Amino acid sequence: MTTIASSTAHEELDARRRRVSPTSSRGWAFVGAAAGIAGVVGIQASLQIDAVYNKKYAGDADLILDRLGDYVPQLLILHFAMTGAAIMLLIFAAGLRRRLRAQAPAGSLLPDVAAGGLLLTAVATLMGAGFTTEIVFALTDDTVAIDPEFAAVVGHWIGTIPWLWVGAGLTGVAVAVGALRHAAAPRWLxxxxxxxxxxxxxxxxxxxxxxxxxxxxxxxxxxxxGFAFGDRRQRAGS
Structure with a gap:
């Protein structure tokens, strides 16, 4: 019985050690950083498209349509940045969930909440780029007809939906709780x-x-x- 109890204790200790050791792969964290960069690029592109916010064009759908034609490069940048961010956020969400589950208390909701915030953000970024291809084709092909009123809607859409990053805030708070209360991530993070x-x-x-x-x-x-480099330093110092 003593031998069995000792063996069980060693197995539990080994499992605990494996549980608190960060995974060696950091690809998901670099993908997350790339998603952040893509988000910054997409937001900057959206900022430049002023067709519906400039007083010279506001309220005149025909002028808005003409003005959007000056922003085809920005529309394309917005499209690639936000759709790319959506895909990368999904990868980051999966990696972050796994990373937090490795050190959060058993049964904690924090890993799922952190991942859920990123999923919510991914949906917003994908939807934010939803009209970009249609409007770009219409603006660059004279044979494609487009209603000026639709162009006005697109102008407002790309100036609002890609900015809905509230889910990322939820992720940040979940990481904060995990790190500061449960040491599930570097404290500075x-x-x-x-x-x-x-x-x-x-x-x-x-x-x-x-x-x-x-x-x-x-x-x-x-x-x-932080997860790409901070965990490495933490592990090296442990």
Whole structure:
């Protein structure tokens, strides 16, 4: 009986050691950093497209349509950046969930909440690029007819939907709780998640929800880099 108990204790100790050791693969974290960069690029492209926000064109659908024709490069950048971010956010979500589950308390909801925030953001970024191809083809092909009113809708769409990064704020807060309360991630990343995630979540919940597009991508970029490099230093020092 003593031998069996000793063997069981050793097995539990080995399992615990494996549980608290970060996984060796960091590809998902680099993908997360790339998703943050793509988000920054997409937001900057959206900022430049002023067809519906410039007072010279506001309220005149025909002028808005003509103005959008000047922004085909920005529309294409927005398309590639946001659709790319959507795909990379899914990969980052899967990796982050696995990473937090390795050290969070058994049965904790934090890994699922953190991943869910990224999934929500991925949907918003994908939807934000939903009209870009149709409007670009219409603007570059004279044989394609387009309603000016639709162009006005597109102008508002690309100026709002890609900015809905509130889910990233939820992810940041979940990482903060995991890091600061349960040591499930480097402590400095917990403070980054608390500050940037908290700001992103608060503005995303407020009538200023589009402001989340400024802080959300930066948060994801820092989290990606933090898990890519911070865990290595933490593991080397342990």
């Amino acid at each position: 917990g403070w980054v998640g608390a500050v940037f995630g908290g700001i992103t979540l608060l503005v995303g919940l407020s009538p200023l929800q589009y402001m989340a597009g400024f802080t959300g991508p930066v948060l994801i970029l820092v989290l990606g880099l």
